[in-house]
Amino acid sequence: MSADRRVVEEVVVEANERVATGVGLAALRAPRIAQSVLPGQFVHLRIAEGTAFILRRPFSVHRAHGETIEVLYQVVGTGTRWLSSREPGDAMDAIGPLGTGWSVPDGAAHALLVAGGLGAAPLGMLAEDLAARGVAVTVAQGAPTAERLVARDLFERVARTVATATDDGSAGVRGFVTALVPGLIEEIRPDVVYACGPEPMMCAVAAAARDAGVACQVSLERLMACGVGACLSCTVTTRSGLKRACADGPVFDAADVVWAQDEVEGLKR
Amino acid sequence: MSEPKVDLSVRIGALTLRSCVIPASGTFGSGREYAGLVDLSRIGAVVTKGVSLEPWPGNPQPRIVETASGMLNSIGLQNPGVEAFCANDLPWLRSQDLAVIVNVSGHSIDEYVAVAERLEREEGVSALELNISCPNVDAGGMQFGTSCEAAAAVTAAVRSVTTKTLIVKLSPNVTDIAGIARAAVDAGADAVSLINTLLGMAIDVRTQRPVLARRVGGLSGPAIKPIALRMVWDVYEAVSVPVIGMGGIAAPHDAVEFLLAGASAVAVGTANFVDPAAMTRILDGIEAYCRERGIERASDLVGAAHGTQSGS
Numbered sequence: 001m002s003a004d005r006r007v008v009e010e011v012v013v014e015a016n017e018r019v020a021t022g023v024g025l026a027a028l029r030a031p032r033i034a035q036s037v038l039p040g041q042f043v044h045l046r047i048a049e050g051t052a053f054i055l056r057r058p059f060s061v062h063r064a065h066g067e068t069i070e071v072l073y074q075v076v077g078t079g080t081r082w083l084s085s086r087e088p089g090d091a092m093d094a095i096g097p098l099g100t101g102w103s104v105p106d107g108a109a110h111a112l113l114v115a116g117g118l119g120a121a122p123l124g125m126l127a128e129d130l131a132a133r134g135v136a137v138t139v140a141q142g143a144p145t146a147e148r149l150v151a152r153d154l155f156e157r158v159a160r161t162v163a164t165a166t167d168d169g170s171a172g173v174r175g176f177v178t179a180l181v182p183g184l185i186e187e188i189r190p191d192v193v194y195a196c197g198p199e200p201m202m203c204a205v206a207a208a209a210r211d212a213g214v215a216c217q218v219s220l221e222r223l224m225a226c227g228v229g230a231c232l233s234c235t236v237t238t239r240s241g242l243k244r245a246c247a248d249g250p251v252f253d254a255a256d257v258v259w260a261q262d263e264v265e266g267l268k269r
Numbered sequence: 270m271s272e273p274k275v276d277l278s279v280r281i282g283a284l285t286l287r288s289c290v291i292p293a294s295g296t297f298g299s300g301r302e303y304a305g306l307v308d309l310s311r312i313g314a315v316v317t318k319g320v321s322l323e324p325w326p327g328n329p330q331p332r333i334v335e336t337a338s339g340m341l342n343s344i345g346l347q348n349p350g351v352e353a354f355c356a357n358d359l360p361w362l363r364s365q366d367l368a369v370i371v372n373v374s375g376h377s378i379d380e381y382v383a384v385a386e387r388l389e390r391e392e393g394v395s396a397l398e399l400n401i402s403c404p405n406v407d408a409g410g411m412q413f414g415t416s417c418e419a420a421a422a423v424t425a426a427v428r429s430v431t432t433k434t435l436i437v438k439l440s441p442n443v444t445d446i447a448g449i450a451r452a453a454v455d456a457g458a459d460a461v462s463l464i465n466t467l468l469g470m471a472i473d474v475r476t477q478r479p480v481l482a483r484r485v486g487g488l489s490g491p492a493i494k495p496i497a498l499r500m501v502w503d504v505y506e507a508v509s510v511p512v513i514g515m516g517g518i519a520a521p522h523d524a525v526e527f528l529l530a531g532a533s534a535v536a537v538g539t540a541n542f543v544d545p546a547a548m549t550r551i552l553d554g555i556e557a558y559c560r561e562r563g564i565e566r567a568s569d570l571v572g573a574a575h576g577t578q579s580g581s
Contacts, residue, residue, distance in 0.1 A: 006305060008545060046543060053338040053491045053519070055542055095306065095545065223333050225340065225542045228306065230298030232318075232347050233333040242326060242347065247302070260330075 005036045006098060006228070011043075013090045014068060016083075020148045022075050023118065024084045031067040033096040039126040040101025040219060040251045043069065044227035046093040047079040054079060058224050058246070060122035060196075061097065062151065069096075072121040072150060098227055102126050102217055102251050105192050110136040112190040113159075114205050116177055116197020117143055120151040122219045122250070123196055131158035138188050139163070142177025142197070146170035161188075178204040185212045192217070199260065206254035216254035220245050275559040276566040277552060279313065279534045281511050282434035282459030284395050286313035286368055286534060289555070289567050290524065290548050293515050293538030294318060294372035294398060294438070295344065299358040300365070306545040311552055313534060315367050317358065319374035319400050322383045324350040328405060329482035334471045339490025339517070340539060341469055343405045343483040346374050351387045363393035370396045370436065374403065374410065378426050381413075385427045397433050399424060399458075402440030402465035404487045414440035414465075417452035428457030436513065439463040439504070441493075446500045447507035454508045462513035462536065463504060464497045490539040491517040498530050505531025505572055519547065521554020528555070528567065529574035 011030040019025045033043060044056040057079040059071040075084050086092065101122075104111075111130050113123050120141065130137050139155045142165040149171060155162050163180050164172025173180065178201055185193070185208060195205040196219040209216035222234035222245040229247030236243045237258040243249060277288040291313045297303060300315035309315070327347025334341050348354070354371075362369045371394050375381035381399065388394050401414035401423055413419045424437055437453040439446055441464035450461050466487025471480040479485075497516020505512050514532025518524050519540040527535045540547040555567055564570065 008306060053539075053543070055335050055340060093544075223331055225333055225342070225539075226296070226298075226302070227542075228298075228302050228545075230302040230318075231296060231333075231342075231542065232327060232344050233342065235327065235330060235332065235347070 006095065007032045008093065008095050009033055010091050011094045013086045013088050013092070015088060016086050019072070020150050023148065023150055024073050024075065025062070025070060026073065026083060026086065027068050027070050028094070029067055030069045030094060030096070033094060034064045034067050034069050037061045037064050037069060037097035038101045039129045040122050041097040041099050042250065043071065043094045043096035044098055044224070045083065047082050048092070049078060049082050055225055056095070056227060057083070058098070058227055060219070060250075062121045062124040063128065063154070064125060072118060072124070074118050095227060099246055099250050100248060102194055104130065104133065104135065105215060108135050108191040110138070110188055110190045112184055112188065112193045113137060113139045114177060114181060114193065114195040114197070115139065115141045116201040117148070118150070119195070119197030119201070119219070121196070123194060124151050124154050126194060127155060127158045136160050138184060138190065140165070140177050140180045140184055142166065142201070144168065177201065178208070181205050181208045182212070185209065185214060190214055195254070202254070203259040206257065210255060217251050218254045218257065219250045220252060220257070221250065275556045275564070276568070277556060279568055281396065281436065281513070281534060284368065284434045288313040288552055289528070289534040290552050291370070291513070291534060291536050292316050292541060292548065293536040294400065296538040296541050299354070299362065300367065301358065301361050303541070303545060308549050309365060309367060312548050313368065314370050314395065315362060316370045316398060316536065317354070317372055318348055319346040319372045319403065320348055320351050320354045320384060321346065321374045321376070322351055322380045324348065324353065331480060331482055334480040334486070336469070336471060336488065337492060339488055339492035341471055341481060341486035341488055342466070343481045343486035345405045345483065346403055346410070348374070351384045355387070355391055359391060359393055368395040369393055370398050372398045372400050372438070373427070374400045376406070378423050381423055382426050382430055385431045389431050389433065394433060396436055397427070397431060398436040398438050398462060399427055400438050402438050404440070404442060404466060404468045404485070405483065411440050411442060414449060415443050417448055420449050421452040421456040424453045424456035424458050434459045436460045436462050438465055440465050441496060441500055442468050447503045450504045450508050454510050458510065460511040460513060461504060461508065462515065464493070464500050464516045467493055467496065489517070491519055493517045494523060498526055501527055501532050502530040506575070518551070519543070521551050521558065524551045524555055525558050525570065528570040529572070531572040531575065533568065533571050
């Protein structure tokens with residue numbers, strides 16, 4: 001935990017736009033967070049809804065440039081609805097950068113990024129960072145429909161190839177993005193696989209990477225309260241014990257994660 | 270011309286805290302997690318997460334859910350055990366200028382006693398807070414805090430092995446909290462703290478199952494403040510030792526209400542999650558409240574609402 005870089009900062013909305021059905025992209029002026037955030041880290045935003053008591057909400061930093069950070073969010077409840085109603089000039093309170101993000105193995109030459117739905121959020125900054133380091137990037141992206149392939153422009157700009165799957169077949173192949181992964185691993189022989197999306201998707205990607213003997217990292221989502229490692233709400237079961245998604249993660253070595261479905265299998269035995 | 274300083278310090282047993290605002294156990298880790306985000310030099314003490322004899326894994330996910338003006342948690346006292354606490358957390362705490370109150374948890378009287386014995390020889394532990402009120406574990410925890418006999422037995426057993434200031438943390442999930450408080454004090458408690466969380470639940474109408482994996486959890490946050498305040502009031506009238514009040518304190522006026530009801534110090538819990546500066550903001554607010562009224566010591570507020578009561 002890089003405690004010394006964490007700050008509480010009042011951030012100001014620069015832009016806040018709908019980028020797909022139910023999905024928003026907020027650009028926030030956050031000079032202190034923007035200068036130190038690493039790919040895969042998150043900010044914990046305070047949701048001020050009148051006098052009601054509402055916990056902060058964690059959002060992956062999608063991109064950081066200059067004094068600006070961007071967060072991609074899906075409107076699913078009170079907190080994200082509030083965020084979607086913020087207008088340029090509105091201020092909010094952020095804690096960040098928080099958590100442990102992606103790591104790039106020494107000597108990596110080619111990386112496969114697998115994004116499912118809003119799982120594209122923490123992969124944007126990573127894709128840009130890898131490209132800047134000279135690491136070849138291949139992206140496999142899945143979404144319910146073509147219209148919901150968020151961050152598409154970014155991926156097409158920095159990736160060598162972007163493979164696509166949609167539930168309805170409106171772009172790429174029809175079906176889940178996981179179906180593309182074993183073939184891509186076979187074809188491009190990546191040095192590392194990075195995945196974020198629904199947990200069953202990440203579990204399947206992790207299995208494909210393991211079978212191919214390729215390192216894999218995943219960014220996990222848990223309900224969080226404090227966001228700074230204190231309250232133990234957001235635990236992840238790993239082979240080396242319980243870890244905190246907010247401080248030890250949200251990015252974990254996939255080989256270390258005990259997936260929920262494995263835990264259930266374990267209980268049956 | 271500088272304004273006169275308000276004395277915010279408070280005495281809890283043999284211990285003097287530099288200010289009357291502290292974190293509630295379980296919401297502040299061991300303090301280190303908030304270093305750099307909170308001005309630790311202003312809070313009265315760090316109150317650690319619950320520490321048991323052996324490592325406890327806690328409960329399965331999901332462990333929390335937000336509710337109206339509050340949240341339910343069923344963390345289940347996950348902690349690495351007292352040896353790991355002494356090896357990993359205490360050295361850092363000792364290096365800070367902080368009073369340290371260690372929350373002591375157990376499944377049995379023997380376990381509470383063993384943790385207290387282990388901490389007795391550690392420098393830098395200012396006080397023990399005996400947790401007989403956690404609603405999220407199956408054995409121990411709250412079962413010692415819901416009968417006078419059990420509360421007295423565990424308090425007396427720990428009292429016999431510790432010379433440190435002993436605070437007993439009480440459960441609100443009882444019929445008569447003042448009776449439990451009296452039993453703890455008669456058995457040797459130097460102070461009592463209250464309230465722990467209220468047992469509650471939430472159901473997901475989509476899946477038609479309880480939201481929390483353990484089905485039930487402890488309710489905290491502003492929703493519980495009126496209940497906590499009433500219980501502090503009742504316990505203040507029942508015992509002569511200091512009362513540490515907590516339950517839904519999020520703003521300065523909340524803290525002042527608890528002081529007026531009889532709390533010598535107040536603990537801030539869930540509000541730390543929303544605003545890491547909550548404790549220092551509340552201290553500023555208490556100071557301003559005192560200054561506006563020409564009150565020199567925050568301790569002069571303690572129990573003041575009782576004296577002005579008319580009738581009954």
